[in-house]
Structures are given as C-alpha cells and as structure tokens.
Amino acid sequence: xxxxxxxxxxxxxxxxxxxxxxxxxxxxxxxxxxxxxxxxxxxxxxxxxxxxxxxxxxxxxxxxxxxxxxxxxxxxxxxxxxxxxxxxxxxxxxxxxxxxxxxxxxxxxxxxxxxxxxxxxxxxxxxxxxxxxxxxxxxxxxxxxxxxxxxxxxxxxxxxxxxxxxxxxxxxxxxxxxxx
Amino acid sequence: xxxxxxxxxxxxxxxxxxxxxxxxxxxxxxxxxxxxxxxxxxxxxxxxxxxxxxxxxxxxxxxxxxxxxxxxxxxxxxxxxxxxxxxxxxxxxxxxxxxxxxxxxxxxxxxxxxxxxxxxxxxxxxxxxxxxxxxxxxxxxxxxxxxxxxxxxxxxxxxxxxxxxxxxxxxxxxxxxxxx
Numbered sequence: 001x002x003x004x005x006x007x008x009x010x011x012x013x014x015x016x017x018x019x020x021x022x023x024x025x026x027x028x029x030x031x032x033x034x035x036x037x038x039x040x041x042x043x044x045x046x047x048x049x050x051x052x053x054x055x056x057x058x059x060x061x062x063x064x065x066x067x068x069x070x071x072x073x074x075x076x077x078x079x080x081x082x083x084x085x086x087x088x089x090x091x092x093x094x095x096x097x098x099x100x101x102x103x104x105x106x107x108x109x110x111x112x113x114x115x116x117x118x119x120x121x122x123x124x125x126x127x128x129x130x131x132x133x134x135x136x137x138x139x140x141x142x143x144x145x146x147x148x149x150x151x152x153x154x155x156x157x158x159x160x161x162x163x164x165x166x167x168x169x170x171x172x173x174x175x176x177x178x179x180x
Numbered sequence: 181x182x183x184x185x186x187x188x189x190x191x192x193x194x195x196x197x198x199x200x201x202x203x204x205x206x207x208x209x210x211x212x213x214x215x216x217x218x219x220x221x222x223x224x225x226x227x228x229x230x231x232x233x234x235x236x237x238x239x240x241x242x243x244x245x246x247x248x249x250x251x252x253x254x255x256x257x258x259x260x261x262x263x264x265x266x267x268x269x270x271x272x273x274x275x276x277x278x279x280x281x282x283x284x285x286x287x288x289x290x291x292x293x294x295x296x297x298x299x300x301x302x303x304x305x306x307x308x309x310x311x312x313x314x315x316x317x318x319x320x321x322x323x324x325x326x327x328x329x330x331x332x333x334x335x336x337x338x339x340x341x342x343x344x345x346x347x348x349x350x351x352x353x354x355x356x357x358x359x360x
Contacts, residue, residue, distance in 0.1 A: 071320060072313035125302075126309040133252035133310025134317055140251060178358035 036172050038090070038113055039097040039104035047091035049165040054084035054124070057158035064151045072130035073152070079120075079127035080159050083166070086120045110177050117170035121163055128159035216352050218270070218293055219277040219284035227271035229345040234264035234304070237338035244331045252310035253332070259307035260339050263300045263346070270296075290357050297350035301343055308339035 035042030057080045067073040090113065097104050104110070135152040138144060215222030237260045247253040270293065277284050284290070315332045318324060 069320070070313070071316045122305075125305065129306040129309035130313025130316075133250070133313040136251045136310075137314055137317075140249070174354065175358045178355045 034172060036168055037105075037176060038094060038109070038173070039102065040094075041098065043169070044091060044094045044098065046165060046169050047087050047094055050087035050162050050169070051084050051091060053158040053165070054080045054087060054162040057155045057162065058084060060151055060158065061155035064148050064155070066148070067152075070131075070134050072127065072134050073155075076127040076131045076155065076159060079123040080162065083120045083124045083162055086116055087162075087166070090116075105176070105180075107177075107180050110173055110180065114170065114173040114177050117166055117173055121166040121170055124159055124163045124166065128156055128163060131156040131159065214352060216348055217285075217356060218274060218289070218353070219282065220274075221278065223349070224271060224274045224278065226345060226349050227267050227274055230267035230342050230349070231264050231271060233338040233345070234260045234267060234342040237335045237342065238264060240331055240338065241335035244328050244335070246328070247332075250311075250314050252307065252314050253335075256307040256311045256335065256339060259300075259303040260342065263304045263342055266296055266300045267342075267346070285356070285360075287357075287360050290353055290360065294350065294353040294357050297346055297353055301346040301350055304339055304343045304346070308336055308343060311336040311339065 034040075036046055037043055058077055061067050061073055061077050061080075064073075067077070093104070096102075104113075131152065135149065135156055138147050138149055138152070214220075216226055217223055238257055241247050241253055241257050241260075244253075247257070273284070276282075284293075311332065315329065315336055318327050318329055318332070
C-alpha cells in the first residue's frame with residue numbers, strides 16, 4: 001500500500017496524480033472554459049461566423065455603384081470592414097491558441113477582447129441600423145426601380161448577422177472578465 | 181476586560197459589535213453597492229437621465245407632422261416610448277427601495293433589470309441609428325427646406341442621450357449578475 005499520510009478526516013483518499021510520461025502537459029482545462037470563449041473550438045466557429053457575413057456585406061456594398069450617395073452606407077463599409085478585420089485577427093489568435101494548446105484566460109487579454117468586441121459590435125449595429133432605415137425608406141417611397149434595393153438589403157442583412165454573431169462573444173468575454 | 185476567548189493566533193482582537201439601540205437596522209450595505217446600481221441614489225439619477233431625454237425625444241417626434249412618412253421615425257417613437265416607460269418604472273422602484281431602505285440585490289431582480297436594460301437599450305439604439313441615417317440622408321440631399329430636419333435631429337439626439345444613459349445601468353447590472 002502506498003504510504004500516504006492519512007488526513008484527520010477521511011472524505012476521500014487523495015490519490016497522488018502520477019505525471020503521464022511523454023504526454024504534453026496541457027495546461028489544466030478550467031471548469032469555466034465554456035465553448036465560445038477565446039481559445040476554444042466554439043470561439044473559432046463564432047469568429048468565422050462573424051467574419052464571413054461581414055466580408056460579404058462589405059463586398060456587396062462596395063461593388064454597388066451609388067453606395068456613396070448615402071452617408072450611412074459609407075459608415076456601413078467602414079464599420080463592417082473594422083468588424084471583419086477584428087474577427088479575422090481573433091480567429092487567427094484562437095486558431096494559434098488551439099494549436100499550441102495555450103489558454104487565453106489571461107485578465108488583460110480577456111479585457112482587450114471584451115472592449116474590442118463591444119466597440120466593433122456597437123459600430124456594426126449602428127451602421128446596420130442606419131442602413132436599414134434608409135433601405136426601408138427607399139422601399140416606402142417606391143424608388144427601388146432607380147436604386148439597388150436588393151444589394152442594399154443584402155449588405156445590411158449580412159451586417160446584422162455579423163453583429164448577431166459577435167454578441168455572444170462580447171457577453172461571454174464580459175462575463176469571464178467579471179467573474180475572473 | 182470582557183471575557184473574550186483568545187483565538188490560537190492573534191491577528192486582531194475581534195470586538196463584538198454591540199447592536200445600536202434604537203437605530204433602524206438598515207440592511208448591511210455591501211461593499212459591492214456601487215453608486216448607479218439599483219436602489220442607490222446614483223441609480224435614481226441614472227434612471228432620471230434616461231427618462232427625461234426619452235420623453236423629449238418622443239414628444240418632439242410625435243408633434244412633427246410628417247414623422248409617419250419614414251418607418252424609422254415610427255420605430256423611434258415606439259422604441260423610445262418603451263424606453264421611457266421602462267426607465268420611469270425603474271425610477272419609481274429605486275425611489276421606493278431608497279425610501280424603505282431595502283436592498284434590490286436579489287438575483288432574479290438583477291436578472292430582470294439586466295434583461296430589461298439590454299432589450300430597451302438595444303431597441304433605442306437601433307431606432308436612433310436608423311433615424312440618424314435618414315436625417316443625415318435628408319441633409320445630404322439638401323431637402324431640409326421641405327422637411328423638419330431640426331426636429332428630426334433633436335429627437336434623434338435625445339434618443340442617443342437616453343441610450344447613452346442606459347448603458348451604465350446595463351453594464352453595472354450585468355456585472356452584478358455575473359459576480360453574484
């Protein structure tokens with residue numbers, strides 16, 4: 001029998017954890033690594049589902065000839081470009097963290113992610129709402145025959161989808177920051 | 181000398197807290213009762229600074245003759261009306277809690293406040309952004325002579341101010357929920 005000094009109370013016999021020879025010592029996965037958080041596969045998928053719609057939104061709007069006629073559409077291009085750059089870089093960071101099995105649960109990292117998600121999602125949401133307001137107005141005035149309504153609608157819808165995908169990232173990061 | 185049994189280690193002599201005879205036993209103010217949270221004076225002021233701009237925004241827009249011509253302006257009236265009702269009711273709850281010295285730090289109460297603040301601020305922000313998009317468009321097209329640009333701008337600006345005042349409430353409540 002292993003000579004383990006018995007504690008005064010015996011809830012459970014504490015078995016010494018033998019180091020698994022040869023296995024890479026993966027940092028202990030903390031109970032709180034909820035899927036969707038930085039450095040998880042869920043987080044990777046979330047970043048992708050933010051980046052792809054944002055890229056489509058920018059491409060559709062930029063290739064629409066008269067998008068400059070409305071300030072809101074210019075704001076949409078800027079805000080969603082920022083969103084796609086942000087989501088792409090975080091996608092790369094997440095992928096790297098998964099590859100080298102590194103946890104991203106560092107306080108300043110989570111803080112930076114939270115602020116970044118908060119700012120980009122607010123800008124994307126504002127631009128998408130403004131574009132939606134104008135697109136609906138063009139419809140109301142029956143001027144779709146002289147405007148690219150379908151393209152405006154597609155770009156606006158994609159921007160909302162991208163915003164919708166950033167919200168869980170922001171909430172999870174903010175929650176993780178608060179409970180850190 | 182009071183006969184206090186001395187602990188094995190003497191960090192500090194624990195003085196027994198004598199109940200203050202006659203003083204109303206105010207629930208212990210927890211370290212975490214940050215000003216701005218429900219049931220604090222700061223919270224009361226925050227709710228007022230949400231309600232007043234929202235009320236001005238709705239009044240200005242509703243008394244503008246042709247506001248129905250744009251869907252976004254109708255959405256603004258609805259969203260900001262909801263915001264002012266929500267902020268007014270929470271102002272009353274806060275005032276009551278302060279009067280009867282009752283803490284509102286109950287988990288389900290904070291949860292309800294967080295969701296309410298989240299939903300109303302998102303709707304207000306969306307409607308304000310859509311209205312801003314249209315107001316700027318009218319300006320861009322030089323059509324302010326046949327539209328009430330100033331009134332649209334005032335209503336939109338007030339809606340943004342109201343949203344700006346709700347954000348701290350949402351963040352404080354969400355943080356309190358996470359750390360509860």
